[in-house]
Amino acid sequence: MTTMTETSARFREFKMPDVGEGLTEAEILKWYVQPGDTVTDGQVVCEVETAKAAVELPIPFDGVVHELRFPEGTTVDVGQVIIAVDVVPGGGEAAAEPVAPAAAEPEPAAEPEAPKGRQPVLVGYGVAESSTKRRARKGTEPPAAAAAAIQGELNGHATVAADVPAPAPTVATVVPGSRPLAKPPVRKLAKDLGIDLATVTPTGPGGIITREDVHAAAAPVPAPASVPTAPAAVAEAVAVPVAAAPVPGVRETRIPVKGVRKAIAQAMVGSAFTAPHVTEFVTVDVTRMMKLVAELKEDKDMAGVRVNPLLIIAKALLVAIKRNPEVNAAWDEANQEIVQKHYVNLGIAAATPRGLIVPNIKDAHDKTLPQLAAALGELVTTAREGKTSPAAMAGGTVTITNVGVFGVDTGTPILNPGESAILAVGAIKLQPWVHKGKVKPRQVTTLALSFDHRLVDGELGSKVLADVATILEQPKRLITWA
Template structure:
């Protein structure tokens, strides 16, 4: 949202509302410096919110006069970020009302959310590709993280990645190899901590610091806030069931050989998602939300199914819009796409907003079960444990079967123990006899 400054030709760009209902964002990096020329819609900075890293496009062209925040700063929505001496030929008119406005960054916000199954490329990647090569190229998320840990200023690191992007290896190469000494207890000198030194063969020795401090910011900061709110405001309870899912594993093995699933990565999670959606259809009270302001329970007759993803930036929960309408094949494709998009840092705020029920899969880490916290705004979360071959009594005989544990954490204000137990038992029954789901595939 450009705003006219005191100088008639200098415009101020303020952090816009990214359409997530958040009050601030963390400035990750600048793509421009004072004195640089920027073009209309050129990426000028990246801001990290609880949902995604967002590339900010310039709403006007001109020359950068001042940068009003530094990487790592938490910037409130509406606070000034940059001042640009605007070209008169393309100057944008100031907003009619500067005191009460609710601008949303172009490409984000409620208007950007679509129920279409075919999504557009992530705006961050598309905008970054349009940045002129005369300006500093963006660094990869891993490179930014490493540079922050090592205290390296990315402005002074030459990039060797695509279009000059700074890579992890570029950051490592930029670390100076020094051998400062500090007094040792016996009067001799010893290597100072936090430095890289060489051994007698000339090889690098990486010392281990006794402590390491990582600033709490971005996804981690907002995840912590959400989990604190969850534990503080939601009276939670949990229930569990152990399931013989041998028939489900056999069905998956068969479906992988069919033409319908050719080219798709069919995992047990997709079948668990399908079973969960079928159980929600039978028990819609599981798919609800608590409206504190109006003192109402909101039952949602659609399911935006959240799939928890462990990404480099922290835990992200993209959700599949209207997942209740998807076939097993479509669920398989959407889960894979959403997880990859989240891990690569390309998930948009629209992808991560509006979930109604969540599944978290701790089984991929070899964990049998867990007690996840309910996401604020939802009523329950299903936890899928590892699927292992175990001794099991099957048809009155001891046999080796595929077994897993399902856990359900739920908001006890809306869901009582009986409803939670019936819902979980129904989900388990679909996995024990997955042929009952064929009518929904």
């Protein structure tokens, strides 16, 4: 679908694109431009929320904003025009603010119109980078220094695209008051690291800021004395929505169901009434697992990554799937086939202000324990900051949900649509337990495994759950069974 059209020789329109996974609508959360503002190719003009995530939309041409067709908070269908741009303001050529030598700017006529069928590529989706500048976002303030410290701990995993190699860096003179030049991925990196681009010294050609410049600016920021250890599950690290305070005299409040929450409701209803759910439970002594977690925190090979019970539980599930690969499958209703997956994209359920999301770790089965820990840490940080992309939530095969962080023993989880199984982990509590013939206080938790009975029979489901429980009780099985 073409996302822009030329209504006349002067005005061009930008349509709401399909931002991924065949979505049909999105809500405009925030406009970053207003009528009269100058925009450039690649500049983010608004943030929208789809049924899966919040994403930023860059505009694919230069000009001056003529009209915003919808206010913030409006849900817009894919293909509807959301903004009109005057590409020939004042009857002349499209305006451009000369903040860098003209030689560094390609002529606007070099690409007068995007090829038919082209859609604007979203920030973080691997765009073919433009060499033009973009307007700095209005009202944007750098996050707290702690966010930069956490991002540094993850070694920049949240960066989204590599810049095109540039010639040997030369420091350019920056005109005071001018807008810093940087490509969309570099701007996103700076935002993630909490760096104000106005404070960064550019070394790229024509005074453009590179990724290396942003990293260099972030390096001197002192890390806090200690970074809090991540909780046992994503849900603990992600902000939970807080109910609005009741208004005196108002007995009810109605909240429109849209965006992520609407998608959750539809997906859960579809899953509950399509896949025949079966849930099995087991209570297990995890005292040895908790000792292993404590030891790994002191291990030099795990330095710089978060170590918590969720890491060992995730690894235990991956080993159980390796021993019982038939559980890692999907049901193809159209073709009446069982699709066996030879890879594991491990989903981690996360509670966010926009609702429940389930991003997944791609090819988790191939990761070492330090790599899995780093991937979990990145997933936590991205979900907490509301930056999880639709691609990160697509293609999951099995999921873990840690309801124990809310203090409950366990639950009966509903399958994520298209997946075969979901493991719920309850609270880890000190309880009286028979150990070596004597009643002793031990760390105990309850696991619940829900699975699609079309794909997984009782025997297979029981084997998977029993394997996970055995590994958590005797972590040495991670070595003997891996």
